[in-house]
Amino acid sequence: MKIDFKKYSSIKIGGIHDIVMIDKIGDYKDFQIIGDANNILISNDPKPMAKLTNRFKYIELANDELVVGGATSSGKLFSYTKKNNIAGFEFISALPGCIAGLVKMNAGLKSYEIFQIVKHINIDGNIVKKDDIIHNYRWTNISGVIYEVVFDLKYGFDKTAVDIFKKMRANQPSTPSAGSCFKNPTGFSAGYLIENVGLKGFRIGDMAYSEIHANFLTNLGDGTYDDAMKLITMAKEKVKDKFGIVLELEIIII
Numbered sequence: 001m002k003i004d005f006k007k008y009s010s011i012k013i014g015g016i017h018d019i020v021m022i023d024k025i026g027d028y029k030d031f032q033i034i035g036d037a038n039n040i041l042i043s044n045d046p047k048p049m050a051k052l053t054n055r056f057k058y059i060e061l062a063n064d065e066l067v068v069g070g071a072t073s074s075g076k077l078f079s080y081t082k083k084n085n086i087a088g089f090e091f092i093s094a095l096p097g098c099i100a101g102l103v104k105m106n107a108g109l110k111s112y113e114i115f116q117i118v119k120h121i122n123i124d125g126n127i128v129k130k131d132d133i134i135h136n137y138r139w140t141n142i143s144g145v146i147y148e149v150v151f152d153l154k155y156g157f158d159k160t161a162v163d164i165f166k167k168m169r170a171n172q173p174s175t176p177s178a179g180s181c182f183k184n185p186t187g188f189s190a191g192y193l194i195e196n197v198g199l200k201g202f203r204i205g206d207m208a209y210s211e212i213h214a215n216f217l218t219n220l221g222d223g224t225y226d227d228a229m230k231l232i233t234m235a236k237e238k239v240k241d242k243f244g245i246v247l248e249l250e251i252i253i254i
């Protein structure tokens with residue numbers, strides 16, 4: 001299948017590429033797996049890519065577990081948990097992507113992260129328990145394909161929490177981006193550091209660090225990979241020079 005990443009990716013950058021569609025469990029070691037492309041920046045020469053088909057979009061209730069196909073969107077899962085009065089998924093309404101992408105990135109909001117509710121994961125056809133996966137802030141050591149995620153099931157959807165999470169997002173720009181550009185270094189906010197070195201709102205071509213939140217690298221129209229990389233390099237250098245801190249990318253470059 002051909003995907004035009006200028007349309008498909010949330011940051012609206014990238015060419016048209018052939019994507020291998022994963023319809024059943026197999027060997028995809030030679031491919032970069034992608035999900036809904038909310039956290040990736042496609043380079044001018046990307047690795048071959050592969051992606052789960054709609055066969056992996058499902059949600060099933062089984063005893064005390066919620067079984068979710070890796071390609072299921074966070075929005076679908078959120079709506080399902082709301083409708084069925086299931087607790088613990090309130091924060092995912094704010095995290096765009098598919099469940100496999102959220103799990104691989106250990107996506108989260110403030111003190112909430114998806115690994116807090118994961119039970120086990122089907123990786124490359126093997127059931128792997130959460131405790132056997134190393135995970136921390138926006139990172140896991142998962143290297144294979146995530147086909148299915150099984151969550152603990154608890155009842156009691158919390159509508160108040162949803163409103164709180166919505167408010168937390170109020171400081172994020174709606175301009176195309178791939179979410180936070182850099183991870184927050186321990187004890188600092190990446191946005192604060194970028195703003196402090198004078199890059200908030202700084203623009204090269206059609207790419208800019210947002211005026212609303214400096215850690216969002218935004219595409220103002222015809223932004224390119226090259227301009228994005230110039231801004232990324234610039235922020236890393238300036239923050240290193242001024243604070244001695246090495247900024248680490250949260251965005252995945254393919």
Ligand SMILES: Cc1cc2nc3c(=O)[nH]c(=O)nc-3n(C[C@H](O)[C@H](O)[C@H](O)COP(=O)(O)OP(=O)(O)OC[C@H]3O[C@@H](n4cnc5c(N)ncnc54)[C@H](O)[C@@H]3O)c2cc1C
Pocket residue numbers: 010032033034035036037038039040052070094095096097098099100101102103104105106107108109138144145146147172177178179180252
């Ligand atoms: C406006 C905006 C706001 C955001 N806010 C947040 C936030 O508050 N918190 C947060 O944590 N994130 C945030 N993000 C980032 C994004 O929501 C998450 O990183 C999400 O997990 C990306 O999911 P995806 O399906 O789009 O994955 P992709 O971007 O397609 O891929 C992300 C990673 O997941 C891997 N992956 C995808 N599918 C699979 C699979 N089946 N098997 C193995 N690996 C796979 C890819 O290889 C890649 O490493 C935001 C993004 C945007 C655009």
